Amino acid sequence: MRYTLSLASIASTSIAREAETTRLTRLLTGVVFAVVLATTGTPASAHDVAFDREGTEQRVITQPEPGQVTEADLEMFKDAQVLAGNVVEYELFVANNGPDVAQGTTVVDDLPACMALMSDSCGGTNLPPWTWEIGDLPADDEASCILTLDGSGCSGLIVNTATVSSLAIDPSPGDETDTAEVLLEGSGATDIPTVPASGLVLLIAILTVVATTRLRTRVHR
Numbered sequence: 001m002r003y004t005l006s007l008a009s010i011a012s013t014s015i016a017r018e019a020e021t022t023r024l025t026r027l028l029t030g031v032v033f034a035v036v037l038a039t040t041g042t043p044a045s046a047h048d049v050a051f052d053r054e055g056t057e058q059r060v061i062t063q064p065e066p067g068q069v070t071e072a073d074l075e076m077f078k079d080a081q082v083l084a085g086n087v088v089e090y091e092l093f094v095a096n097n098g099p100d101v102a103q104g105t106t107v108v109d110d111l112p113a114c115m116a117l118m119s120d121s122c123g124g125t126n127l128p129p130w131t132w133e134i135g136d137l138p139a140d141d142e143a144s145c146i147l148t149l150d151g152s153g154c155s156g157l158i159v160n161t162a163t164v165s166s167l168a169i170d171p172s173p174g175d176e177t178d179t180a181e182v183l184l185e186g187s188g189a190t191d192i193p194t195v196p197a198s199g200l201v202l203l204i205a206i207l208t209v210v211a212t213t214r215l216r217t218r219v220h221r
Contacts, residue, residue: 072102072139072168080180088115088151088182094164098139102166105134109162114154121146154184
């Protein structure tokens with residue numbers, strides 16, 4: 001029993017030492033990146049990862065130097081679904097495929113005129129158009145937002161488009177825009193068919209002739 005406890009104690013001590021070594025290594029890595037950032041003004045790489053004092057992973061965002069040309073392949077995705085009561089939910093998803101940070105990333109969506117914005121999950125502003133200021137989007141990172149709108153004033157097929165842009169040059173243009181479609185029945189007042197005045201006069205004349213004919217038939221009988 002004592003031998004078993006001794007092995008367990010040794011194993012526990014070894015695991016603790018490994019954990020401490022890992023923490024110190026991460027801390028040292030963070031210090032190195034901090035020194036590089038302080039001396040050069042930029043991290044060692046656009047995809048470097050540092051660690052804070054607690055050993056928690058922290059993403060380092062490379063800020064380009066003044067006048068530096070940056071590239072960021074932004075991609076826009078948009079999906080839509082119709083909920084109960086003709087409530088429409090748009091889901092927006094933006095991805096930065098790199099290689100650099102996309103500074104000043106902005107999404108613009110000219111919402112359908114027949115819809116009323118109820119809420120969004122990202123703090124956008126509906127000027128119009130509805131605008132979502134994402135800001136700096138790191139390479140290999142993404143952002144998402146959900147818009148909820150009242151579509152009771154719409155009827156038929158509604159097509160809506162969202163576009164993303166940034167201050168960086170897009171090396172692969174063509175995927176910064178995406179479109180979503182929804183089919184709405186509308187919940188407004190039903191249109192009542194109307195008859196023009198000339199048609200109404202003709203209808204009254206026909207009914208008068210029919211009524212007169214039936215009356216004469218009954219008299220002759």
